[in-house]
Amino acid sequence: MRASGYTQLLWTIALILVVVLTVFARNSTVRAQSGSDCTNASSSGSGRIGASCSGSSSGSSGGTGSSGSSGGNGGGNVCVADGTYHNGIEYVPMGVTFGGKAQCITNSIELNSCNKVVLVYGRTGEGGVDCPGQNPTPAPPTSNNNNCSSLVYSNGTVSCKWNFQWQLSASVTMPPIVIDVRPYPATLVSWPTTYRINGLATNTGSGSLAYAGWGGGMPNASRPGDWRNVTLTLTMQPTGNPLQIALSLIPTFSVPAAGGIKIFTWNVASHPAEGADTTAGAVGQLEELPSDMPLFKGSTMTTYRLFYALNYQVYSEHQVCKDPATPVPIFKPVGTAVPYVCVNSVTVGQWNNQTKSGEILPSQVANLPSYMNGGSVYNDWTVVIRRMDDSGSVSDPAYAHQYSWGSTFFFAVREGQGMIGGPGLP
8 A cells, every 4th residue: 555655656746747847848938939030920820921030149049940940050141130220011911802912901110130020119000001912013024135125236236125115225336456557558578567456445335214114103103113224235345365367478476465566577579479469449548559559468356245234223112100209119029019000101212223234145146247156255357457657656647547448458568668668657
């Protein structure tokens, strides 16, 4: 009998311990939840929309994950508040619909720098509003041609018409390869001829649009999602590869694209027997030379890449409580109380800068000549020759002149001294 009573006593003590441990565990869980940032997350039982959830910065509950989405790793990758705060709006579903759209009441809230709800001031107005996501802003269309509805090459220019309902286009020309030469257009056999490559230019072209009402608004009545100050820019940018220059009877040589000098000589005069099969009169622009003067030919090529950038501003709105004094917080994210009604709730508009950018490949441009299609780059063959004086200047009035025949340029080579193109002669 005494053994039976002793056994009953042990069972009673064990039951009491189980109850105590259960209560302790429940209280610990409540404390962990109360200290977390998850109580007003969009997935919480209250159904609130707009508050966010993340792991506790201390990471003390990391083992159980009860302190937020980062709890499993002890609070890793957690935003640390910097002590600043800003106002916001919390949407709470009402459980009713209007016009087929779910309705919400709105609370004015205060958030820290990590966008965690710190205080809830209360209702911002009477009645309900459409819950977020009920009126999505129409997304601007895209296409396979980097958002250009048409990409066309014509007369040295690439043009892009942007792919949306408003008129927006931009064009850019391929920069020429500028070569400064001395002497030119004629030199002498065995006389040093100097080629100087200028740093290859970058060309841009742009078009602009004042307003694009993606959200359904107008310039004097903006709505969320509207765009303004829209600028489309096309940029032709050199790849930086060295230039390969080919001249009659001269071995092909390269010159740095960033600017380089090459000095060479011809061993024979430009004569039909040496391959000089055209004349100054036939090509034009060379009034300094006799029209029947035979000419050597030259050509060069470099490569470019084409980029686009669309810069614009997007309109958004948020509500802010503008009551004269900060109201006494009625309830924190945990707990309930009679809500404070914000008397002066205002809608604040804001324009945010946005950019879309990318590269346009030669295969995407209609009517691009095959000789310009270098696969991932654009081949640039257009050459401009500028005549320079003995000091390397191209602005000396006695010498300054430029010539261009497209992808080919010409040279006259004479025998003897005292002829056009000798040192000191224009």
